[in-house]
Amino acid sequence: xxxxxxxxxxxxxxxxxxxxxxxxxxxxxxxxxxxxxxxxxxxxxxxxxxxxxxxxxxxxxxxxxxxxxxxxxxxxxxxxxxxxxxxxxxx
Amino acid sequence: xxxxxxxxxxxxxxxxxxxxxxxxxxxxxxxxxxxxxxxxxxxxxxxxxxxxxxxxxxxxxxxxxxxxxxxxxxxxxxxxxxxxxxxxxxxxxxxxxxxxxxx
Numbered sequence: 001x002x003x004x005x006x007x008x009x010x011x012x013x014x015x016x017x018x019x020x021x022x023x024x025x026x027x028x029x030x031x032x033x034x035x036x037x038x039x040x041x042x043x044x045x046x047x048x049x050x051x052x053x054x055x056x057x058x059x060x061x062x063x064x065x066x067x068x069x070x071x072x073x074x075x076x077x078x079x080x081x082x083x084x085x086x087x088x089x090x091x
Numbered sequence: 092x093x094x095x096x097x098x099x100x101x102x103x104x105x106x107x108x109x110x111x112x113x114x115x116x117x118x119x120x121x122x123x124x125x126x127x128x129x130x131x132x133x134x135x136x137x138x139x140x141x142x143x144x145x146x147x148x149x150x151x152x153x154x155x156x157x158x159x160x161x162x163x164x165x166x167x168x169x170x171x172x173x174x175x176x177x178x179x180x181x182x183x184x185x186x187x188x189x190x191x192x193x194x
Contacts, residue, residue, distance in 0.1 A: 003094050003146065010101050010139065013108070020112040024124070032121050032178045039170050040115065040128045043163060044108070047136055050143050050156065059147050063155045070159055074166040078173050085177035 004055070011051040018044050035080045042073030093145060100142035107135030120186035121178055129171035136163050 018041060025037030046066050053062025114127025137160050144156040 003097055006098050006101050007146075010105050013105055014139075017108050017112045020116055024115050028121075030121055030178070030183060032174055032183065033124065035174055036115075036121070036125060036128055036171070039167075039174070040111070040132055043132060043136055043167055046159065046163065047139050050140060050159070054143055054146060059143070059156075060152050063152055063159065067155065067159050067162070070163055070166065074162075074170055077170045081170070081173040081177040085180055 007051055007054050011048060011055065014044055014048050014051070018048065031084055032081075035077055035084070038080075039073060039077040042069065042077070046070045046073070097142045097146045100138050100145065104135045104137075104139030104142060107131050107138060111135055121183060122175060122185050125171050125175050125178075129168050133164060133167045136160075136167070 021037050021041040021044065023037075025034050025041065028034045028037055046069050049062055049066045049069060050059070053059040053066070056062070108131075111127050111131035114131060115124050118124045118127055140156055140160045140163075144153045144160070147153045147156065
């Protein structure tokens with residue numbers, strides 16, 4: 001088993017993990033569960049992006065995209081948390 | 092040698108990702124799910140991206156990957172902490188075994 005196969009296997013497994021977070025995003029009983037799903041989705045997607053960069057052999061391009069995506073995920077989940085801290089949660 | 096290190100880091104990272112996903116599915120309420128995401132997922136992300144950095148070799152790309160690791164290592168617990176504080180301040184009560192019938 002070469003390392004490229006290992007990278008491919010981990011990428012596919014992480015796509016299944018992302019599906020789990022999408023389930024939490026759709027089914028979470030409170031709004032905070034949904035924000036948590038978005039946050040975990042974005043963080044895991046950053047990893048998937050970098051692993052795809054390794055698989056496509058274009059890591060120099062993908063790493064910049066991954067950094068911007070990680071920043072976007074952090075800012076958006078922080079903003080959503082502050083917003084729902086003021087307005088309260090509904091089911 | 093590099094191959095062994097990269098494979099070991101990938102396997103460890105995948106283990107922690109699986110633990111985080113299991114916690115998000117199986118934990119009984121929001122705060123316990125937050126616990127799974129904030130710790131297990133941060134460690135899984137760090138290990139997986141360290142594997143990518145080791146595989147790309149010394150250079151600017153590896154440095155950028157390490158920057159992503161450092162950022163996520165600080166940002167993910169910060170975001171989950173803000174979420175937990177927001178939930179607590181809006182009155183979402185933590186799960187307790189003594190009161191049955193509540194999620």
